[in-house]
Amino acid sequence: MGQGDAYRLAEEAPADWWEVEALYDTCFAPGRTALSSYRLRDGVAPVGPLCLTARDGEGVLAGAIRVWPAQVGSRPVLLVGPVAVHPTRQGEGLGALLIFRSMQAARRLFWPRAMLVGDYPYYRRFGFRRLEGVEMPPPTNPERVLGIELAPGGWVGVTGAVTKWGSAGIAVPAARPAPRPD
Numbered sequence: 559m560g561q562g563d564a565y566r567l568a569e570e571a572p573a574d575w576w577e578v579e580a581l582y583d584t585c586f587a588p589g590r591t592a593l594s595s596y597r598l599r600d601g602v603a604p605v606g607p608l609c610l611t612a613r614d615g616e617g618v619l620a621g622a623i624r625v626w627p628a629q630v631g632s633r634p635v636l637l638v639g640p641v642a643v644h645p646t647r648q649g650e651g652l653g654a655l656l657i658f659r660s661m662q663a664a665r666r667l668f669w670p671r672a673m674l675v676g677d678y679p680y681y682r683r684f685g686f687r688r689l690e691g692v693e694m695p696p697p698t699n700p701e702r703v704l705g706i707e708l709a710p711g712g713w714v715g716v717t718g719a720v721t722k723w724g725s726a727g728i729a730v731p732a733a734r735p736a737p738r739p740d
């Protein structure tokens with residue numbers, strides 16, 4: 559079976575929160591929340607329709623993706639991740655399915671660009687490329703700062719420090735940040 563077709567994808571519900579946290583604890587090294595990318599998420603609501611869970615036929619959580627809004631200068635950007643697939647389910651295409659579906663939903667919501675901190679050898683297959691002149695809070699290896707255009711030219715002329723959503727020139731909506739035209 560390929561492409562994760564044994565799994566049901568759904569928007570993450572509030573009741574899923576701690577189960578997804580437990581999955582992330584299983585999949586990532588201890589201390590994951592000390593990473594600088596987590597500081598960009600503190601106190602910011604994730605973009606609900608882009609946060610997905612994948613459950614098998616018995617309802618067991620197999621993978622999840624969360625996505626937050628952030629900004630580069632005063633321009634909106636999606637900060638993709640964490641994305642994780644349970645170790646016993648890896649290599650079935652589920653990670654790819656979660657990323658593809660989440661970015662597909664982001665395009666439908668007119669987000670122009672997305673970024674993440676991750677392994678280029680994995681994310682290149684989705685169209686992510688190394689971002690020049692886009693600075694994550696230290697300590698972050700610039701080689702791992704990757705971006706994807708969700709609209710043509712989405713990253714053209716967009717450089718600077720990545721900061722928390724609402725920190726400079728962007729009004730903070732209540733719960734689900736809406737994309738904004740540039």
Ligand SMILES: CC(C)(COP(=O)(O)OP(=O)(O)OC[C@H]1O[C@@H](n2cnc3c(N)ncnc32)[C@H](O)[C@@H]1OP(=O)(O)O)[C@@H](O)C(=O)NCCC(=O)NCCS
Pocket residue numbers: 585586639641642643644647648649650651652653654655675676677679680
């Ligand atoms: C990364 C992750 C989400 C991928 O999920 P998955 O369902 O196993 O991925 P897919 O089935 O879509 O793709 C598997 C392929 O990706 C490759 N791959 C997985 N992680 C990789 C990485 N870090 N670098 C390069 N290739 C990677 C596998 O070798 C496999 O290659 P193949 O298609 O040639 O066999 C999953 O391995 C995971 O949860 N890892 C731990 C948490 C993590 O590192 N998350 C990403 C944060 S940057």
